[in-house]
Amino acid sequence: MPNDRLQRYRKSIDNIDTALICLLAERFKITSDVSYYKAEKQLPPADLAREAEQAKRLRQLAESTGLNPDFAERFLRMVIEEATQHHRLIKDEMEKSWSN
Ligand SMILES: C=C(O[C@@H]1C=C(C(=O)O)C=C[C@H]1O)C(=O)O
Structure with a gap:
């Protein structure tokens, strides 16, 4: 069948997408903790110094693996935004429960 090769590529892509989603789910379980x-320790939701270190490290990793560093950083920022949004949500919920 002429599409055999494309089907194999797509199978590999689907496997990688599955791994990415599973890894992201694991990451978000940790950031939820x-x-x-x-919230308990009353720490700020975002830590910009830590984020800068992560961006630097992932940009270097991207360069050494042939991935566009700008893309790697955009991806990281999107993931961090989701995590810090959850931090803010839990902080607000916890502060409300303390004031009751
Ligand atoms: C998870 C943390 O909180 C925030 C989320 C981060 C992340 O998703 O990697 C990194 C820094 C913080 O802005 C943390 O401080 O480590």
Whole structure:
């Protein structure tokens, strides 16, 4: 069948997409734990110094693996935004429960 090769490529792409989603789910379980930790300790949801270190490290990693560093940083920023939004949500919820 002429599409055999394309089908194989697509199978590999689907496997990689599955791994990416599973890894992201694992990452968000950890950042969710961080949300509760930060809320309990009254720490700010975002840590810009830490984010700058992560961006630097991932840009270098992207360069060394042939990935566009700008794309790697955009992706990281999107993931961090989702995590910090959850931190803010949990902080607000916890502060409301303390004031009751
Ligand atoms: C998870 C943390 O909270 C925020 C989310 C981060 C992330 O998703 O990697 C990084 C820094 C913080 O802005 C943290 O401080 O480590």
